[in-house]
Amino acid sequence: MTPRTRLAAASLVALAALGSACSTGASDGGSSADTSADTSAGGSVADAPAAESRQDALAFSDEADGAVPITAASVDTDRKVISTGNVALRAEDVGEARAEVQEVVDRYDGEVAEENTGTDDDGDVARSRLVLRVPTARFDEAVESLTGVADLVDASTTSEDVTTKVLDVDIRVRVQRRSIRRIELLLDRAESIRDIVAIEAQLSRRQADLASLEKQQDHLADQTAQSTITVSIARTREGQEAEPEADDAGFLTGLASGWDGLVTTAVAAATVLGAVLPFAAVALLLGLPAWALLRRLRRRPAVPAE
Template identity: 30%
Template sequence: MKIWEYIKSHKITSLLILVIIYLLYKNSGGIVPLRPNTYDSAPMTGVSEGMSLKLGSPSYMGRGIVPPQPDYAPAPDVTDRKVISESQLSIQVKNVRDATDKIMTFAKRIGGYMVNTSLSNPGEAPSGYIVIRVPQAKFDESLIFLRSLGIKVVWENLTGEDVTDQYVDLDARIATLNRTLLKFQELFNKAVEISDILNIQREIINIQEQIDSLKGQQNFLDKSALMAKISVNLSTDEFSLPYAPTDTFRPEVIFKQAVRSLVDQLRKVGTWIIWLTVYAVVWVPVLLIVLYIKGKYSSKRTVKK
């Protein structure tokens, strides 16, 4: 209750303190550094299925030139499956930069390449992230090499996506469009009217663009199936790596988390002290003026009594 009585008897001072606390709280949140997660998250999904054939046009259908109807190629039997392999690992290492360099060198040596890499907090508990692509035939060898790099493999995940059906579907659609294109070219050679020629030419260009797009998607699936993707998280601190804990109660983990929480809170207190010190040029003079006015007012009341 003493606090409440103080607030009632010192309204201006209390209001000033609340305003200063609000300003400090509002501004201190802007200087906390954010640790970016630079993860390669581009999904290897398929392609748009929204393509349509704009076959036929009233301008030349009425003149006896019937646009070709697409036929469909039978799906071939596939013995060589196309699988896109991907792996994610979290590895504790002694030296993050050295491990990153070794991974890039290894990828180049086996015919792969580095997609992207990043390094954060190089001075204190450094961590890194690297994404590489390696030939599918060297996928298992690459995983063995990566496991041997670190002190401990904290987490590992392997996935595979079979895109054979998608690839075969693209192949069939390309074959159908090619046959349709040939028929339109035959119509183009027979066309006499300028309007017919222009309409058929427009359809030929449209079909050719669809063929090129489907071939590009097929080429992407080919390359993705030939080159496996491996994403690796590296850190000298095991507990800063992404992983799924298997034990429900781990005292050593709880202790480290408590220490980190304490350090984090001390940093926040330090941040507040710094902000309070910087803003002292504002709130100290105001506080002194308020105290001076209050003292004058109190002394006048005492004299009157």
């Protein structure tokens, strides 16, 4: 068999393996591509040991071409957490509270990613909603500082451990990149148009999968490096702070309830009186002349019959 024939046969074997790997989906596409690419170097898919885990399969595919195996130990395994917080505040001067929130953001090397501020008829700031991004390492300190900016209404935080997800995406990105490099080697060695078209189709698909994985990787890196805190500031209603704490019983409570009942009764009576008064005035204007006429008719002596 001539070298050219041997190369064409190896390319066809590799393409067949790549075609079968495509049916496994994007989740395990990286390891399948590496195994199929190794067949171009003279190996066979049947020669691969039965891998009990993704790391074992990756190690086998990397050892085939002398590369350093990609395993969980070869990537960053630090704990990765996505933290989010919500802080609701109330202040008499919303503008001043907004400025203090900015001071907290600057103190912890954060940034205001989004802001929605509204004013009243006089142009004064009446409400403000801010979405803050602060380093994850200083998330707890930032939340504690924000709760002291004004009167705290509510505060909550959530944390999600995504270490496994980050590790999985990182490994798949590395495997996919090596798979693309091997397919590019096959493309450089291909001579027939049929082989070139088939290899380019596989290469395009692998590059699209890699782009998708890299977007996931960038998103996770951003979410784990910077935490999100949503701060809402509302204006304190007039007289809200002066209101005493509500008591279920007591003299003052009874007095307040009685006074409220008296006021309510007086308002109801005045309302009824106001509604009836116009009708009473009309009845008086029409009734007085009629009553006088009736009395005059009654006093007139009766005419004797002849």
